[in-house]
Amino acid sequence: MSDYLPDKQSGKWCSEKVEVVNKRTEQLSKEKKRTPEDRKILYEIELLRRVSHAITQSPDKWNQEMQETMEQVFMENKDLKNAYQVSQDFKQWYAYENTVKSTEKIKNNLQQWYLQAMKIDEYKSVIKMIRKHEPEIINYFKQGLTNAKAENLNGKLQRFVSANYGLKDMDFFLYRTAGYFS
Numbered sequence: 001m002s003d004y005l006p007d008k009q010s011g012k013w014c015s016e017k018v019e020v021v022n023k024r025t026e027q028l029s030k031e032k033k034r035t036p037e038d039r040k041i042l043y044e045i046e047l048l049r050r051v052s053h054a055i056t057q058s059p060d061k062w063n064q065e066m067q068e069t070m071e072q073v074f075m076e077n078k079d080l081k082n083a084y085q086v087s088q089d090f091k092q093w094y095a096y097e098n099t100v101k102s103t104e105k106i107k108n109n110l111q112q113w114y115l116q117a118m119k120i121d122e123y124k125s126v127i128k129m130i131r132k133h134e135p136e137i138i139n140y141f142k143q144g145l146t147n148a149k150a151e152n153l154n155g156k157l158q159r160f161v162s163a164n165y166g167l168k169d170m171d172f173f174l175y176r177t178a179g180y181f182s
Helices: 015-031 036-050 064-076 078-093 096-100 103-117 121-132 134-143 148-163 170-181
Strands: none
Touching: 036 064, 064 078, 078 103, 078 121, 096 134, 103 121, 103 134, 121 134, 148 170
């Protein structure tokens, strides 16, 4: 009982006593009865947490359990299913196998994807970025090549510069770079 009395010298609760009260309050809030609505919300959050990685993958990479879970999530979240389908359609459009198609067919397919993606507000910035770089993206289908090697080299150079604390002597930098990348 004395654990719950104020400190006689200061007239305030001791820090240990406050901690006891805080811990008990926390326990009570955890033990509170949840309404059916609370349970439903927690269940939906748990489902979305479980599929957060799978939603970035194509369905052929899911195991049986994940397929069932995704079906359940998609039944409850039609908007999520539509957004997922739009992303998968873009992945299929951008596949290397499409490099044999004519440029007109590729452009028509991209226009169809734009129409499909415009129905979802969250895709508007993606559409804007793709339209900005559309000539370069279409060029990928003409040549079957990307600038990934140049981007990789640029990344390596940036890591090299930051690891050496910037550039002071350009000749030494070029000497070290030649040795590093040869």
